Amino acid sequence: MIRAPFQLHRPHSIDAAVRLLSQCVQNGEDAKLLAGGQSLLPSLNLGLIAPAHIISLNHVAGLDAIRRDGDMLAIGAGTTHHALAESEVVQAHCPILSETAACIGDVQVRNRGTVGGAIGHFDPAADYPPVLVLLGAACQIVSPHGERTVAAHDVFVDYMTTSLSADEVLTEIRVPALSPDTGTAYVKFTRVEGGFAIVGVGACLRLNPDRTCRSIRVGICGAAPVPVRLTAIEDTLTGTVVNDAFVEAVAAAAYESAHDPVAELHADADYKREMVRVFTRRAVRTALERAD
Amino acid sequence: MAYIGSAVSGILDTRLVAGKGQYTADVSLPDMGYMTVVRSPYAHARILSIDTSAAQQHPGVRIVVTGTDIQQWSQPIPHTLNPSAFGGKTTDIYCLAIDRVHYVGTPVAAVVADTRHAATEAAGLIEVEYADLPVVIDAERALEPDSPLLYPEWETNELMHVRFQGGDVEPAFANADHILDDTLRLHRHTATPLEPRAALAHYDDRAEHLTLWVSTQAPHPLRTTLANTLNMDENDIQVIQPQVGGAFGVKIPTYQEDPLACLLSKRTGRPVKWIEERTEHLMAGGHAREQTLKFSVACQADGTVVGLKVRIIGDVGALAAVGGWGMSYVASFVVPGPYKIPNCEVDLSIVVTNKGPWNAYRGFGKEAASFLMDRVMDRVADTVQMDRAAVRLKNFVPKDEFPYTQISGATLDSGDYAKALQAVMDKAGYHDFAEEQQRLRAQGRYIGIGVGFELTPEGGCIPDSFIGGYEGATVRVSPSGQVTVLTGVTSPGSGNETGIAQIVADALGVPLSAVRVIQGDTQACPYGLGNWSSRSLFMGGSASLYAAREVHHKVLRVAASMLQSTPEDLDCEQGRIRVKGQADREVAFNAVAEYIHKRAFDHHAFDMEPGLESTRYFRMGNIHHVPDDKGRINTYPSYPYAACVAVVEVDVETGVITLLRYVTVHDCGTVINPLLVEGQFQGAVAQGLGGLIYEQLSYDDNGQLQTGTFMDYTLPTAVEVPSVEIHHQEVPSPFTPLGAKGAGESGVSSPFGTIVSAVENALTPFGVTIHATPLTPQRVWRMIHATRHDNSGGADA
């Protein structure tokens, strides 16, 4: 049950939402944006937060738009996981993102929860962040001071902390349209269907005609409080032959990168590190199969 | 017999599935207030003071109470099972803690306010000052002489010590070929019904009458307990059970919140509603299972078990009035289960710790005994290098030795255990499995098969308690031929009303649609003990059958007179009463009913007692409360059982277990409705699997619960639970009129032993032996890798 009373605002435009939010901030009153509510409501129910104001983004028109913009895809922050999973544009040009969206929570969560909310909440086990980081996604952020674009990598700064300030609203996420020969995979290790990731690994792989690696990118959640990207090994392996040793090299680098996993009751740091290795191996293998 | 034995779908199914059921939370009264309970954040502390002044002032607050008020206004809640009746210790439990808290979640104060929000806000304003006491959360530590004590006046944390012994154990061990010792650990988890606990109390001070709508399994005993606790006459209390959204045992007893809500309604003169939150349920709704099971088994080279010594330490948390500690008693009572091991001893310590109190949970200790005996048999088989099923077949109580009395007094009623096990092995392809296993192993895949056997004593009947071996029912036929059945048993959503309607429809020869079953209202239904221990259909159904037969007898008498025939010559089916073999000589059941009601002084009904109604009670056989020459009593009349085979795959890279198949041959005697039995069995396996692999109530060293929400308390989903393949073997109970035994609990116990056995089988190349639950991926992975030379975390594929 939601414990403390709050005032609910339902602005119809981003401008109005931004205005409301900054008013609250200026008045020193705690305010929270509401998207799908799939993380906000549990936090309210458990009494973890008790904002005086809740500003719903659910009446802002166009916040859930998905469009092709040159060699980018622009995805409205209010796009639900379900819409992202089912979007033909996303499936065609950035299939790893729809695969990721499709494995989040259960049907109810996917019908309500949004990509913007997932970024705003930034659970260390959330599925989008590692994928957005590996894709080199950019986030459009609006505040009373104007608009800025921030690389996903710079959004996720620490345990459950983003670089968005209290008066900022995320409006859009921009990801590159991948070339059709890119093999992509997001694999996720959970206790049960619909559960949060113990470890989640995204991989994108392109091959040269001689089956050497043209490019590889790997993003991981569960290895650390923030998403991990394996930049060094990605560079090292580019141009090398893709074989079992290649896969093992990525997996080993992933294991090394998992220096600070968030320990859980049933998955301690050592185990998580091992699982980072296992699921990286699986993600790269699947990406490779799909790159052929 | 038109309906008995057929797969009639539940008569309430459509309504419940369409969301039209009425649960306690759906019942509302004008001007009702909401209760919030303040609970201890500490595992063990003295309450120094409670300041309620700010809460009292809070807008909308009607009343704030603490233990001091409760002690003045009410009595301790009678224990559902009083440990002192079993030679154990006890303590008084009031609705709120008086001066000491023993676990995180102990209720210490309560608020009623106009709204849930106001009540919750006010609860946050109550200031309780605690003085920390040392915490003990481990039962073995709690038994040490220098352990902190929960109840200092006991001078120990041992709530009870029990010993069962039979035969000559020491000589048997001295002469055995092999002796094996092991220690098993079952972890703490519990039932999580979809509908949490809920109550709506309404004390009407003009009528001086209390009505309680409550999500309970046992309305009549609850009423009696409320009267005791609240210093009221039973006549002034009505308990109504709306639909219940799952119970699994946790709603059998009287909780502290039930009389508390009633008391606060009485004090405020207005209705009080309380709906448990999931976090409250997980910390204070009652726990189960956590036990250490040590065994030493003596066997011969041919697999015959000649002696068994068992030591059980039950960690039952703090003591509450709900009687959950009884599960550890039952665990020891059931040993050695379906096996003939005359030289046997069981030593049980039931121990209190600073964790949530135990409360009844499906299985009720039988799962611990089942796990123990499955492990014993597996270890014996491995030692003498025999097939695990063959060892069980060698040691079963033979089918011609029933009734068979175990060392505890448990008197097994009937069965053919060997036949069930052989049948399930055939159905599951047990004998051909090794070939497929080898084939997949070559590909780096590890599948395994395991057998298990659960004996599930049902219909528990404990002396001097409301856990009793009888039931009552009324069958009433209206002038239009409509049949009402009022039962003392209730349904937690398991569908027994359908089974009861089938029995009554058959007994009266009317269509099922003419029968309405009414349960769970103390003002309407005959006194009965409610729903638990799988008793509703075989006890409540038997009482209903008796009552229906009596009514039917009158109908036949009148019909025979009308048709100028004799009762013996009449057939009744689907509401038509015919002279056998003469299609033209018939009268409608409805017409006879109408005649009996309207023409009691006419010649067909004149020489008979008027009315078409009967209330009958059924007394279960095979219950022995007078000790035999060895001092034993039998508290369970019916012993259904299930032989099971599980097929699993283990991902050796992650430790994840996937249950691929679960096959059973189950004997609950005569099956009244296979759909009901199979539905219950399927759900029970889901809970057993959940308990074995996913669910855990875990505490840190300070007694803080670490798994207080469904984020951390992991339940399996439909994806993890396979469709159970259920086959029936019907060996009728000699003690019920239809031959039915208990069904409903069965299936929750066997997954422990069966799946563990299958996992070990899958992991044979790694030489893994399993001693403890839960089988989380991390634990399984560690076991695999502890035995591996190549410790790379590695690529097997």
Ligand SMILES: Cc1cc2nc3c(=O)[nH]c(=O)nc-3n(C[C@H](O)[C@H](O)[C@H](O)COP(=O)(O)OP(=O)(O)OC[C@H]3O[C@@H](n4cnc5c(N)ncnc54)[C@H](O)[C@@H]3O)c2cc1C
């Ligand atoms: C049962 C369950 C299972 C789940 N399983 C998974 C899972 O497997 N994987 C996974 O990744 N997630 C999972 N989630 C979380 C889910 O993805 C949430 O939908 C998501 O984290 C939040 O999105 P939302 O739209 O619901 O945001 P809300 O809950 O409404 O908001 C979340 C936070 O983001 C802020 N916010 C919302 N929109 C914006 C914006 N435009 N700009 C700035 N800040 C904003 C809010 O103020 C709030 O702090 C699960 C949730 C549940 C309830």
